[in-house]
Amino acid sequence: MVDVTERAKQLRDVAYYPGCALEGSGNGYDVSTRAIAYALGLNLRDVKDWNCCGAMEVKNIDPKVQTYLSSRVLSQAVNKTKNNIVMAPCNGCYHNLKKAEYDLAHDENSREIIDKLSTKAGHQTYEAGQAETIHALDWIKETIGEEGLRERTKGKLAGLKIANYYGCMYVRPRHIFPEKDQGPGSESTSKPHFMDDLLSAAGAENVEFPLKTACCGGAHTLSDSDMSTKLVLNILQAAEASGAEVIATECPTCHSGLEMHQIRAEKRYGKKTNVRILYFTQLLGLALGIGPRKLGIHTNISDSIDFLREKGLT
Amino acid sequence: MPIHEKSLIRPENITSHDELVIEGVDVSGHWSTFIETRVISDYNEEMEQEIAALPGGEHIHRCWQCGSCTNSCTVHAIEPRFNPRYWIYLIRTGMESELLRDKDIIWQCVSCNKCTYACPRDVVPEGVMKATAHWLEMKGHVPESPSMTFDKIFTEQIVEHGRIEDTKVLMQFMKRTNQPLMQDWLKQIVMNIGMRLPVKWGLRSAWNFVFHPRVSGWKKAGAALEDYINEVEQHHKSALGDNKSKVATDNAGQRQLRAAE
Ligand code: SF4
């Protein structure tokens, strides 16, 4: 039991890997993550000179290029940022770093290629086991926890009905997340609940939402827009049917996919949905009494300012 | 019905006769619905090996046709013709002409990995879909898919700068696929946020637009990646070419053997 507090202490000071999306369309996620870190007294050290993890696209050119890109991020964290816990709020980044970790631990061929590329690129080769990648959900859950949030938020989100949407990359494929599905207390890959836990600790009411890990079509958001719109519309309508007023997200690709295709569904198919879309960090920020602008809520495409005012949250 | 017989019950394979008597038994009407005999002689024996040689296709041989992939598939729910289990069957048996009937939708896999999660044999059907889409393009059966165009633009940007910018990827993609940048829905999005955003945000985006975010010390990494990608591409091309000539000579050898018998 000693290591629980020991670990919580360790996680209070992590290497932070925002990734490309959080510098662009997912800026509200970055701003709100930093804002709650500050409010909760958690330290984020940006990974020095980080690069793109390879997102969902690079592996289709060659999977090893993706492994290399992610391994360079881990190498920068360990060797340049001097921190071996890497916190990545973006599902895509989180997934790719985990996948690189798995590949390097299990595949000799990957190790060779990554070593060759790293040497050519002039930096230290990342070796499996040197770092641990965690998601923003793990980070809050393990440092502050439900108890801590309950104390600090005083149930401020009471009366807010939320559908928690986790998407694909946070849970699939299962083998790259060895810490999940380990019984009570661990995250589940079929019915994830970490976001539910945190938001309900902040007072929100989580609705029974069957599409937590459905796909939003993010990989083809532009190249096959009609498919994405159909998939997103399905998620939005299911959330509304479950009685949700807000969909909480934990990934910039899912988030902007939901927002963009909510508008596209209305424009192209005349299907309007009213459910609001907010990052879970924005919701936690509001619960902690941080103003919506400081959480980047006005930079979201989905307009929820008036709604939040009605709910007494701004 | 076994999945490999699926193709038999297409309308063009079914015949019926209004009046038909066979050996004195009247089988008119719906009793006279027959499935045409099918003879397949043009199996492509290299297809499985070629697809297995492309990234993602490695484990295709493990498939035991349980159907869990199709059953869990995101795209299948929207487009019933999208059927990973069936395509894996066709690839493994070499039924190329049947596979080519679906050539225009295989690239639509959204990489959700529901199939990978469900597959009891670790086939990684998601990878097989990507490898198959790749194979179709390399063989010239289909033009480059919008998804591949997107992946290429994306990767080029990373090789060059180390990071990507979503606005730049979006603009290049629309340009290369000849789509107008200002789609009605994109316009709506820009208007929606434009109304609410402070001037500062606009300035920041403009700044990023002119001064691209760069990763210091990226040059060497970018060069290493560029070399590696070229090498891999060469390798894929020759894997497809080599297999072909190898199997062709094998086949020729067998023909000679048969002729000798
Ligand atoms: S789930 Fe796996 S084993 Fe079953 S049909 Fe699909 S690929 Fe084959």
Ligand code: SF4
């Ligand atoms: S990864 Fe592709 S093939 Fe697999 S379930 Fe998703 S859409 Fe279907």
